[in-house]
Amino acid sequence: MKQKIVSSLDAAVVDIPDGARIMFGGFGGAGFPNNLIQALSRRGIKDITAISNNCGTRDGELGIMFKNGQVKHVICSFPGPHANHFQERYAKGEVTCELVPQGILCERMRAAGAGLLGFYTTVGVGTEVSAGKQECILDGKRCILELPIHADFALIKAHQADELGNLTYRLAARNFNPVMAQAVTMTIVEVDEIVPVGSIPPENVVTPAIFVHRIVQAKGLHYAG
């Protein structure tokens, strides 16, 4: 059996290089890989492109990466009302930002995971996000071409993993995590619990093990905010 379980958070992120493109799961305080983010930040990695719905909650979630100046570009839908570290860097021109409508962010990830080279959508037509994008009319509707978003790594959070990497999620902590796992070269997941193969009923698996490459057990940090 392929060994995917690593013994520490630091070991889980040890080979992520400077300049990597990294997706980070989580939404609304739920489902963030906070322990992996802390480990990545500790490594002193720099110049990453971060792909995530938000840009942190003060020091929490991705906030620490912006606070330490480790992000050069971000692709997100909604930086968030408490993304003060991101906004400070953004105002100084130290980080650039591409805003993407939230569902289109998901769908561009899904296209990357599904081997699709792009898709047409009515979302964003006539708005700032259509700038520079090919526009055409399909089925009588104005639409724009959106391209896939691929990344080198996804750092995600799940509830349970079996030793193969089949994942379940708690409640609404699922959010972006499954689609990010599909869109990257290497998915690294932190989980509340690792269980033996066979103990997750197959019909309850949300992310199949094929999308998961490295598993670490971590007690979740939560940031109120």
Place this chain on the structure above:
Amino acid sequence: MPDKPRLTREQIAQRAAQELPDGAYVNLGWGIPNLISNYLPKGITVYFHSENGILGMGPRAKPGEEDSDLVDAMKVPVTLIPGASFFSQADAHLMTRGGHLDVAALGGFQVSEKGDLANWKIPGSKGSGGIGGAMDIAAGARKLIVCMEHNTKDGAPKIVKECTYALTGVACTDTVVTDLAVIDVRPEGLVLREVAPGWSSEEVQAHTEAKLIVRGNVPAMRLE
């Protein structure tokens, strides 16, 4: 002379709630729309959708019963009603874009006479701004209700000929509920359906930049 009383934000939400049919799948955005769930007409059940992957959200969680893994799109701890389900953010927006939501309600800065909506960025504002799920929802909801004050704090009209703020969507709005009026966006233009109690259609027009189509005697909103 000071203006007559207008509806409160809660009353705008109360009037917008009357637009929800029994059994509808509904997404509520930030601001006034988020208050709508407090004013559901008696005897109807609607299934609230959240773009982080919930269908069937119930009321806000009671203090001490919050679960940080069960929050709405505004990060507020919520509960579930029987029959609720979870899914990924990608599937949540498949629902918004794919025309699966019966009704969505969003806040607004401006609505144009063609139903264009601007609701995510104020000109000259500092920082990056943020789109969130609004563009997907605006493009895909079967019926989009915009809930907002009729005028800015300075008295400028928010229902305008052409939006001057950054757009969220083009020709996406079906109905606007404000503190002065209920207005439907029709192919022929903006039709004034109801006015706030005590207001005439002429007075509402005087606070509106876009031309309102008035057919006969426009009834007053009913708020019980």
